[in-house]
Amino acid sequence: MVARVRTDATTGVDATERPDGAPAFEALLAADERIEPRDEMPDGYRRTLVRQIAQHAHSEIIGMQPEANWISRAPSLRRKAILMAKVQDEAGHGLYLYAAAETLGVDRADLLDQLHTGRQKYSSIFNYPTLTWADVGAIGWLVDGAAITNQVPLCRCSYGPYARAMVRICKEESFHQRQGFDLLLALTGGTERQRAMAQDAVDRWWYPSLAMFGPPDAESTHGTQSAAWGIKRFSNDELRQRFVDMTVPQAEVLGVRIPDPDLRWNAERGHHDFTQPDYAELLRVIKGAGPCNAQRMAHRRRAHEDGAWVREAASAYAGKHAGRTNETNGGPAA
Numbered sequence: 001m002v003a004r005v006r007t008d009a010t011t012g013v014d015a016t017e018r019p020d021g022a023p024a025f026e027a028l029l030a031a032d033e034r035i036e037p038r039d040e041m042p043d044g045y046r047r048t049l050v051r052q053i054a055q056h057a058h059s060e061i062i063g064m065q066p067e068a069n070w071i072s073r074a075p076s077l078r079r080k081a082i083l084m085a086k087v088q089d090e091a092g093h094g095l096y097l098y099a100a101a102e103t104l105g106v107d108r109a110d111l112l113d114q115l116h117t118g119r120q121k122y123s124s125i126f127n128y129p130t131l132t133w134a135d136v137g138a139i140g141w142l143v144d145g146a147a148i149t150n151q152v153p154l155c156r157c158s159y160g161p162y163a164r165a166m167v168r169i170c171k172e173e174s175f176h177q178r179q180g181f182d183l184l185l186a187l188t189g190g191t192e193r194q195r196a197m198a199q200d201a202v203d204r205w206w207y208p209s210l211a212m213f214g215p216p217d218a219e220s221t222h223g224t225q226s227a228a229w230g231i232k233r234f235s236n237d238e239l240r241q242r243f244v245d246m247t248v249p250q251a252e253v254l255g256v257r258i259p260d261p262d263l264r265w266n267a268e269r270g271h272h273d274f275t276q277p278d279y280a281e282l283l284r285v286i287k288g289a290g291p292c293n294a295q296r297m298a299h300r301r302r303a304h305e306d307g308a309w310v311r312e313a314a315s316a317y318a319g320k321h322a323g324r325t326n327e328t329n330g331g332p333a334a
Contacts (some may be wrong), residue, residue, distance in 0.1 A: 010306065022183075023042055025042065026042055028158075029158060033158050036159060036160045039093065048229065049162065050106050052095055053101040053104075054097075054114070054120050054212055054287065055160055057093075057094045058094075058121070059103060060091070060097060060113045061125035061300070062123075063090050063123070063125075063184075064090045065126065065296055065299055066292075067128070067130065067136055070083065070130060071083050074136075075133060078152050080113065083136065085177075089175075097169075099165070099259070100159075100161040100162045100165045114156065116297070117298070120251070124212070124285040124286050124290060125212050126296060127203070127290030127291060127293045127296060132197050132201060133201070134183075134187055136264060138201035138202055138205040139182065139202065140176050140177055140178075140179050140180015140183060140205070141177060141184055141250070142205045143205065143212070143241065145177045145209070145250075146209045146277065149246065150212065151173065153232070153239075154170075154231075154232055154233075157230065158230030159231065169245045176213065181254070184201075184256070185253075185254055188254050188255045195255070197258060198256055201260065202251075203259045206259050207259075207278065208277070209280040211281070211282040213240040215279055216237055223236060241271050244271075251307045260274055260275045263275070
């Protein structure tokens, strides 16, 4: 791999003349330029990106399950069509992200194998059950709202393919957040029983949504290095605070109560004070002890096995197409 041809603004030395390529990487970061697959990069940077992008991709495809469970029970044709489109979007997000990971030299089948054997993780939020129709709204409003807060800064991630994938994903996630808000708004404007169902869903999804941002900064394992490499732009605690400040006014519009008796505006800080989520629970769910960990993984493995014929057919078609192209170009048939 050859480092990009450019001149270091500080030393005036052509980066491509440097022997190990590392200074070129540092110079690109210092100039806030994107690292592309053809550029030299430290092994740690590559490993961190593979881990993060793969976990993100896994989360997208596992995240289809909680809401897909409600497609057949959506209360109207309009709500059914909206939910089907959203679930399809999540599948597409997974494909974008696996493709971005592949630019780092990893194989998609290997990443899926690591997911299925528990060697790679997905977001803990998807290990909670969707008990009522209002949960679909709470997921859209709170879970996708937290995802947007976390993911918009990734559009400026230092790794080009990941950053570009995030631009489209964030646009679609914005629609998802709005459909969740719209769904809850319909319920809170309905009967007393519907309002109670909306409040119950918000009560159950609030703290898992706060936990989506990861452990506190003081306990974060990868945060400092990821920030130094330009992968993360803001810390877990900064993003969590931003999400709370953004969500509280929306809750007032919906007419639902945030289940935190200590939630209040702090004029001195210019932010809301709030109760932190139970990080011990977060750790337990990540380790596999969540309410739906086993169910989610069993369904995912079964779907992968049931889809083997599709992968085999696609591979056969690609081989046949390559053979015809080779014949057209005058070479032997494959």
